[in-house]
Amino acid sequence: MTAVILATVCAVVYGTADFFGGLASRRSQVLSVVALSQIAGLVLILALLPVLPGMFGGLALSWGMLAGLAGAAGLALFYRALATGVMSVVAPTTAVTSAALPVLYGLATGERPGFWALAGVVLALGAVLLVSQDRSADRTGSVGSALIALAAGAGFGGFFILLAMAPADSGLWPLVGARMSSITTVALLALLTRRALRPGAGSLHIILAAGALDMAANVLYLLAERQGLISLVAVLVSLYPASTLLLARKVLGERLRGIQVAGVACALGAVALIAVA
Template identity: 45%
Template sequence: MTAILWALVSALGYGVSDFVGGIASRRVAALRVVLVSYPTALIILTVLAFCAGGELSGSAMLWGSLSGIGSALGIWWFYAALAAGPISIVSPLTAILVSGVPVIAGLALGDRPSALAVAGIGAALIAVVLVSRGVTDEDANPHRFTAKVAWLTVGSGVAFGLSLVLIAPAPADSGLWPLVFVRLAATGLVVVAAAFSGDLGTPDRRTLQLALLVGVLDVIANIAMLAALRGAMLSLAGVLISLYPAATVGLAIVVLKERVSRWQAVGMVLALAAVAMIALG
């Protein structure tokens, strides 16, 4: 039960973080937001890792670094999708992929899902079709679900899912050190990407504040994620963490007044239900 609660805390942290990060990415390039949030999270996690103790092993460094590469690619593409597309559609579709990758990995490692979990996977596939229904480039919404946004969403979901799979084997006695190397590797990759794309630069004061908040939320979500993965099966923890769109979509509807079609609304509800079914199964 404790692991389940940690997973839900992680989902809430990621959901709020994604919303704030998406708003910030509509003001400046997505990479500039991450250039602030990732180093912020790295500094906080390093301090906490020293305080918490744990063995700094080669295995912790390896798995943390590999997970960090997936995390960096995932957040870069995700923020780019949020900046160009509707948050209430991008976030749930990403979540389906994030939940699906750990399930597939769990199956490969010997997990056997129940009939309810299999039904949840089927529901998730239907949700993808429904949420994408009727979204065209001619939509009056300036933030449209275009082909580019779709590819960014898919890439982000797969990368995030792989980052969960790759951090799971980190030794349990390593404390928070795997998370330090997650953010260290991710920060390095983001800096290189920003340098090549010409996005190195400091955002304005308001955006900087949002990016710093993202970094703090990122720390909370990652610590809770690691605790959940250490206390539950990969397939179970992964899909519970993937419930984060509940917070992201709720904030998008309440704060941004985003509107979706009837079929898209049904698809989003089905997407969240699918994640829950997989988790309960």
């Protein structure tokens, strides 16, 4: 039950971080938002190290750095897919792939969730598909953008799997390694593309909030994964688009389509099924 609670809260925090990141991206260049939010996350995780101590070691940092590279690659591919395709294809493809890979990994390594938990997994994957539908996009996405979206989802799924492979007694050190490698990757990308990382006017506080929330969600994921099965935790975490939608409805006044409301309902049902399993 502890893992279910942590993973569900993690999904809410991830969705909130994405909401703030989306707001910031309307005022600043995407690369600036990514770089500065990543730095904010690193500051937070360094501050949390004394609170949630763990065993420092090269193995923890190594797995974390690999996870950070996978996550950074996933993010770059995700934005590339959005640039060449449509959200209604890219978002659900990426989200479901990022959830499905940890499920397959968990099953392959011997995890055996109960019947109702598996039913919750199926319902959760369906919920991600429903809530990710974009009402403003057409349906003419290219095959190329769909393939890039699959690769982006693989990057995000790899981030979850690689973090789970770090030693259980390593505390938050894997996240330190992940953030170090992702910041380095983004900085090199900015250098190669000769893009300034200066944030737009009035956006810095939003970017910092997005980075802090994203790292808080990473911490919650790591704690949840150590308490439960990755095949269930990662699926619950993948429900984060539901909280982004609800925030957009509450704060920005955006209207939800019927299919998205059904997706939110399915997400709640999935959490309930996994919790009682």
